[in-house]
Amino acid sequence: MAPPAAPAEARRPIIRDALGIAIASGAYAIAFGAISTAAGLTLPQTLVMSSVMFTGASQFAMVGVIAAGGSVWAGAFTAVLLGTRNAFYSLRLASLLQVKGGLRPLAAQFVLDETTAMAIARDDPRLGRYAFWVTGVALFTFWNAGTLLGALATQAISDPKVFGLDAAVPAAFLALLAPRLRAREPLAIAVVAAVVALAVLPFVPSGVPLLIVAVLVGLFGLLRP
Amino acid sequence: MIVASVACYGLKLAGLALPETWLENQRVQRPVALIPIALLAALIAIGTFATGRHLVLDVRVAALVVAVAAVLLRAPFLVVVAAACATAALLRLF
Numbered sequence: 001m002a003p004p005a006a007p008a009e010a011r012r013p014i015i016r017d018a019l020g021i022a023i024a025s026g027a028y029a030i031a032f033g034a035i036s037t038a039a040g041l042t043l044p045q046t047l048v049m050s051s052v053m054f055t056g057a058s059q060f061a062m063v064g065v066i067a068a069g070g071s072v073w074a075g076a077f078t079a080v081l082l083g084t085r086n087a088f089y090s091l092r093l094a095s096l097l098q099v100k101g102g103l104r105p106l107a108a109q110f111v112l113d114e115t116t117a118m119a120i121a122r123d124d125p126r127l128g129r130y131a132f133w134v135t136g137v138a139l140f141t142f143w144n145a146g147t148l149l150g151a152l153a154t155q156a157i158s159d160p161k162v163f164g165l166d167a168a169v170p171a172a173f174l175a176l177l178a179p180r181l182r183a184r185e186p187l188a189i190a191v192v193a194a195v196v197a198l199a200v201l202p203f204v205p206s207g208v209p210l211l212i213v214a215v216l217v218g219l220f221g222l223l224r225p
Numbered sequence: 226m227i228v229a230s231v232a233c234y235g236l237k238l239a240g241l242a243l244p245e246t247w248l249e250n251q252r253v254q255r256p257v258a259l260i261p262i263a264l265l266a267a268l269i270a271i272g273t274f275a276t277g278r279h280l281v282l283d284v285r286v287a288a289l290v291v292a293v294a295a296v297l298l299r300a301p302f303l304v305v306v307a308a309a310c311a312t313a314a315l316l317r318l319f
Contacts, residue, residue, distance in 0.1 A: 024302070028302055045226050052233075061264065061268060062226075064272055065268070067272075069276075079232075080233060081260055084257050085261060086237045086240065087236040087239050087240035089237075090238070090241045097241075104238070105238065162317070163314050164315075166313065167284070167288035167309040167312065168306050169268070169272045171288065171308070172306050173272070174296055176265060177265040177266060178296045186259070189262055196267070201278060201280065214264060216263075217262075218256045220259065221259045
């Protein structure tokens with residue numbers, strides 16, 4: 001993968017930022033590996049999620065649902081819904097990246113919150129492309145290494161509850177959600193979603209509360225002007 | 226597991242292939258922006274207040290309160306998660 005030519009002096013800060021993001025997400029991946037293993041997923045399952053799914057919120061959602069006793073399908077459904085935003089990132093990036101043929105499947109895998117932010121922040125499209133690829137490669141490397149580390153470390157622990165790992169998933173989601181709650185409407189939606197999920201929980205199979213919440217908010221988003 | 230992983234990848238690939246006019250469509254954008262917020266909030270609630278299909282109050286509630294405080298203090302991701310874990314683990318000792 002040869003990144004398109006970009007001025008050398010402009011590349012260094014990009015590499016520095018990309019590494020910073022990758023190292024931070026590597027630490028985050030350690031948490032994912034740990035939570036996934038604690039939820040009862042095997043090492044290969046955990047690693048496949050990090051390499052193929054490779055989108056943090058979806059991965060946390062899937063293991064979160066499974067840890068809460070939901071079915072694998074309920075987890076998969078939630079993960080895919082959370083992954084829909086990546087399709088919109090791809091749409092935004094398509095004209096910038098101009099990837100053709102064999103590189104396209106690879107570029108697609110690197111479409112994430114972080115790579116999109118790094119790529120669209122540049123004024124020069126060449127630098128944007130460069131930032132996309134550098135961030136993508138660095139993230140993928142650290143993300144998968146972190147997952148392996150977290151999973152292996154947790155396998156060595158007998159009861160994850162002793163270390164409070166069951167509290168890790170809600171805390172991780174909260175940290176992901178918080179930046180999106182700055183306005184009043186998202187905050188109201190979050191509160192209502194939480195209340196609805198808990199209200200229906202005793203009466204429906206595990207995983208279904210999430211489905212109900214997703215359908216309701218989807219309708220709300222579509223119907224409200 | 227594999228299905229979900231491949232589907233998440235397919236979504237990324239689809240975006241590179243779809244016509245750009247889709248992006249401008251507000252009717253598509255709003256649900257896509259709102260669904261993650263609602264799902265994450267629901268997951269937080271379920272992960273904190275439920276065991277299986279039962280609503281319960283235990284040390285996880287305290288852990289979430291600590292996590293909220295950490296987020297309000299703009300603590301980094303790992304600190305938020307570690308603080309919640311430590312709270313739950315310590316409270317279980319007593």
